[in-house]
Amino acid sequence: QKEVEQNSGPLSVPEGAIASLNCTYSDRVSQSFFWYRQYSGKSPELIMSIYSNGDKEDGRFTAQLNKASQYVSLLIRDSQPSDSATYLCAVKRSYNTDKLIFGTGTRLQVFP
Amino acid sequence: GAVVSQHPSRVICKSGTSVKIECRSLDFQATTMFWYRQFPKQSLMLMATSNEGSKATYEQGVEKDKFLINHASLTLSTLTVTSAHPEDSSFYICSARSAYGGDNEQFFGPGTRLTVL
Numbered sequence: 620q621k622e623v624e625q626n627s628g629p630l631s632v633p634e635g636a637i638a639s640l641n642c643t644y645s646d647r648v649s650q651s652f653f654w655y656r657q658y659s660g661k662s663p664e665l666i667m668s669i670y671s672n673g674d675k676e677d678g679r680f681t682a683q684l685n686k687a688s689q690y691v692s693l694l695i696r697d698s699q700p701s702d703s704a705t706y707l708c709a710v711k712r713s714y715n716t717d718k719l720i721f722g723t724g725t726r727l728q729v730f731p
Numbered sequence: 732g733a734v735v736s737q738h739p740s741r742v743i744c745k746s747g748t749s750v751k752i753e754c755r756s757l758d759f760q761a762t763t764m765f766w767y768r769q770f771p772k773q774s775l776m777l778m779a780t781s782n783e784g785s786k787a788t789y790e791q792g793v794e795k796d797k798f799l800i801n802h803a804s805l806t807l808s809t810l811t812v813t814s815a816h817p818e819d820s821s822f823y824i825c826s827a828r829s830a831y832g833g834d835n836e837q838f839f840g841p842g843t844r845l846t847v848l
């Protein structure tokens with residue numbers, strides 16, 4: 620079982636729709652969770668971080684964390700073609716490590 | 732804020748040569764920098780964790796004598812790929828974590844694409 624799992628996609632949504640990206644992790648003691656966006660040929664860009672159960676909203680993005688289910692998701696409202704990219708979920712295991720464990724990413728395609 | 736630069740952005744070299752990649756945090760101090768490698772259509776794989784003033788910690792399977800890491804200051808870490816071979820061709824990305832505050836976020840550099848002929 621991979622430590623961080625994501626559906627590779629592609630996830631195709633029409634412009635203006637809500638895109639829902641999901642991630643599960645195996646280590647129950649994981650503390651910090653991150654979503655990065657990576658355009659083709661570019662390096663990852665941090666979108667959201669979340670540390671507590673529940674929802675965290677930032678503009679069109681909402682991160683959701685459920686530690687009991689070991690599940691973290693990212694919702695993108697009013698999806699735009701410019702949102703088309705690979706979205707990487709990353710997990711930091713505990714407070715005494717800085718290492719991030721990345722999922723393989725979900726490719727999102729937003730079509731006009 | 733939180734800008735990380737890498738140099739060079741792209742390098743092509745002959746097999747057997749060594750290549751140095753620089754990673755700089757431009758507007759913050761980074762006690763810890765990370766070096767990742769990403770092959771096409773794969774996720775980021777952590778190679779090593781670099782701490783200012785101390786030896787780097789390498790992930791399992793990464794040859795420390797081949798991938799030399801130096802973190803000489805709070806704003807600069809370098810990765811040297813020694814005796815590069817075609818299988819070392821990849822996208823190398825560094826990231827940095829701020830030395831101050833409680834932030835856990837890592838900020839990534841733009842990456843260096845290495846092609847070994």
